[in-house]
Amino acid sequence: MMKTFPRTSLAALLLGLVSQAAQAELPGMRGTQHFGFTVPDRQAAVDFFVEVIGCEAFFTIGPFGPFEDDWMSENLDVHPDATIPAAHLVRCGNGTNLEIFEYTAPDQRAEQPRNSDIGGHHIAFYVDDMDQAVAYLENQGVEVLGTPKTFTEGPMEGLSWVYFMAPWGMQLEMVSVPHGMGYEADTGSRLWDPRH
Numbered sequence: 001m002m003k004t005f006p007r008t009s010l011a012a013l014l015l016g017l018v019s020q021a022a023q024a025e026l027p028g029m030r031g032t033q034h035f036g037f038t039v040p041d042r043q044a045a046v047d048f049f050v051e052v053i054g055c056e057a058f059f060t061i062g063p064f065g066p067f068e069d070d071w072m073s074e075n076l077d078v079h080p081d082a083t084i085p086a087a088h089l090v091r092c093g094n095g096t097n098l099e100i101f102e103y104t105a106p107d108q109r110a111e112q113p114r115n116s117d118i119g120g121h122h123i124a125f126y127v128d129d130m131d132q133a134v135a136y137l138e139n140q141g142v143e144v145l146g147t148p149k150t151f152t153e154g155p156m157e158g159l160s161w162v163y164f165m166a167p168w169g170m171q172l173e174m175v176s177v178p179h180g181m182g183y184e185a186d187t188g189s190r191l192w193d194p195r196h
Helices: 008-025 042-055 071-076 128-140
Strands: 033-039 054-061 084-092 097-104 123-126 142-152 162-167 171-176
Touching: 042 054, 042 084, 042 097, 123 162, 128 142, 128 162
Parallel strands: 033 097, 123 171
Antiparallel strands: 054 084, 084 097, 142 162, 162 171
16 A cells, blocks of 8 residues: 655655755865966966966975876876976965966867867956956056946846956956845845955
C-alpha cells in the first residue's frame, strides 16, 4: 500500500530540499581572491593599472616553463610548450587582486575576446563621481566608449556605468551607485560593494 503525505508535509519536505540546495557551497569558500587574465605585455599592463587607474603593485612570480613533460597542459590546460615568463599581482582599492599573466604558446591567439565572445570578460571599478572619473580618463588619453548611462528601472535602477578600453584592447568599466540599486527594496541581502 502506498503511503500518502498531507500536502503541508510534502510542501515542507520540498521547501527543505530546495533550501539545502540553495545553501550548497564550496566548503570554506570566503569570496573571490583574485581575477587572472593574460595580456600581450605584462609590464605595460601593470604600468597602466598602477599609473592610470591607481592600483598598487605587489610582487611578480615566474618564470614557469618550459617543461620537458606535460605539466602545463595537465595543470593549466594550455599547450605543453607554453611558458609564463612572469605574472604580476596588483590590488585596486578595496577590491579583489588582479593576477596579470604574460604567456608564450605555439597555439596562442592574440585577439582580445569581446564581451559577446565565449570567455569575454571585463573588470568594473567603482568610482564615487562618474563625471570626474570620465574626465580624468579622457585627459589620460584613455578611450571611453560613449557616455555614462544610468539604469532608471528594474533591479539595477540607480547604477551608472560606462565602458573604457585598456591600451591593449581589454574592456574595462566604471560604475557608480551613490543611492543604492533597485533590487535593495526587495531583499535584505546585498551584492558586494567596495565601499563597505
